[in-house]
Amino acid sequence: MTTGVRRRMGVEERRQQLIGVALDLFSHRSPDDVSIDEIAAAAGISRPLVYHYFPGKLSLYEAALRRAAEELAERFVEPHEGPLGARLLRVTGRFLSFVDEHGPGFSALMRGGPAVSAGGGCAVGPGTASASASASTTNALIDSVRQAAYDQILAHLKVTEPSARLELVVRSWISLAESTALLWLDGRRVPRAELELQLVHDFAALTAVSAAYDEEMAALLRGILAEEPADGPFADLVGRLLALAPQAADDLR
Numbered sequence: 001m002t003t004g005v006r007r008r009m010g011v012e013e014r015r016q017q018l019i020g021v022a023l024d025l026f027s028h029r030s031p032d033d034v035s036i037d038e039i040a041a042a043a044g045i046s047r048p049l050v051y052h053y054f055p056g057k058l059s060l061y062e063a064a065l066r067r068a069a070e071e072l073a074e075r076f077v078e079p080h081e082g083p084l085g086a087r088l089l090r091v092t093g094r095f096l097s098f099v100d101e102h103g104p105g106f107s108a109l110m111r112g113g114p115a116v117s118a119g120g121g122c123a124v125g126p127g128t129a130s131a132s133a134s135a136s137t138t139n140a141l142i143d144s145v146r147q148a149a150y151d152q153i154l155a156h157l158k159v160t161e162p163s164a165r166l167e168l169v170v171r172s173w174i175s176l177a178e179s180t181a182l183l184w185l186d187g188r189r190v191p192r193a194e195l196e197l198q199l200v201h202d203f204a205a206l207t208a209v210s211a212a213y214d215e216e217m218a219a220l221l222r223g224i225l226a227e228e229p230a231d232g233p234f235a236d237l238v239g240r241l242l243a244l245a246p247q248a249a250d251d252l253r
Contacts, residue, residue, distance in 0.1 A: 015053050015063075018043055023064040027102035031061050062137050068105055069141040072098055073148035080156055084224050085233040087156055088203060092177070092196045099181045100192065107185060109142060110178055149174050157220065165214050169206045176202055201237040 009017065021043045025034045036057055040047045054060040075094040078087050099106050153170045154162055162170070177199055184195055204224075211218040228234045 011053070014045075018050065018053055018060065019063045019067055022060050023067055023102075023105065026061065026064055026108070027068075027105040030104050031057075031108055036060075064105075065109055065138060065141055068102060068109060069145050072106075072109075073145050076149045076152040078152070078156070080158075083227050083229055083232050083234075084156060085200060085204070085228055085235075088200045089196060089233050091152075092199045095177065096181060096184075096192055096196055096199075099185065100188075103185050107182060109138065110182055146171075146174055157224075159220075163214070163216055165210045165217050166220070169203075169210050169217070173199075173203045173206055176206075197233055197236070200233045204234050204237050 018039065022034070022039050025039060025042060034057075036050055037047055039057075039060065040050045043050070050060070054063070072095075075098050076091055078091050080087075150170055153173075154160070154166075157166075159166060180195065180199060180202075184190060184192075190198075207217065207221050207224070211221040225234060225238075
């Protein structure tokens with residue numbers, strides 16, 4: 001028989017609950033449009049109690065961003081087994097799933113975050129210490145996600161000391177994935193499954209272009225393709241390009 005008495009949460013448990021509630025709200029609307037009152041109501045507590053755990057909306061927003069960044073970084077973790085193309089396809093699937101679930105929050109994170117006030121009401125001026133601290137924290141979180149993704153890709157390639165060209169390819173692909181996701185959020189006009197495959201093809205294309213200029217990159221690409229099955233995403237790209245080749249040759253004549 002239940003008594004109806006609500007269990008009292010510990011300090012850290014309550015903090016984590018508030019972060020989760022805030023992240024959910026920030027994921028569906030711009031953080032500037034979410035008030036402390038809404039966060040308190042969603043958590044089932046009073047507004048003053050929110051301030052007991054967080055000094056203001058800025059600190060709560062940064063905590064939510066930190067959790068989002070950690071979750072996003074985890075999406076790039078993938079067992080180092082099987083063909084690289086299939087592994088990257090699973091990674092891009094989880095990445096775009098995160099983007100789909102946390103649209104406004106992802107946009108805010110990648111675009112540097114809104115200048116929410118420390119008190120939780122309106123935006124602060126761009127020259128204030130609060131805005132500067134928020135931007136600094138957000139940039140650090142973004143960089144941590146990018147570095148995690150970079151490290152994961154290098155691990156999949158079994159490279160510990162990347163050449164300048166390989167670093168350029170991997171970091172360019174990560175930047176492309178970010179910008180592609182942001183553009184896709186504006187209307188989602190390309191089917192997500194197609195976009196996931198296209199991002200994997202983008203990685204192969206960037207690698208192939210670099211391989212045309214550098215023998216070390218060419219050897220890396222040959223090793224990747226040697227392990228690619230006939231029905232894999234990299235093989236699919238080769239087939240698509242070969243299908244275009246006769247027409248392209250005619251156009252160049």
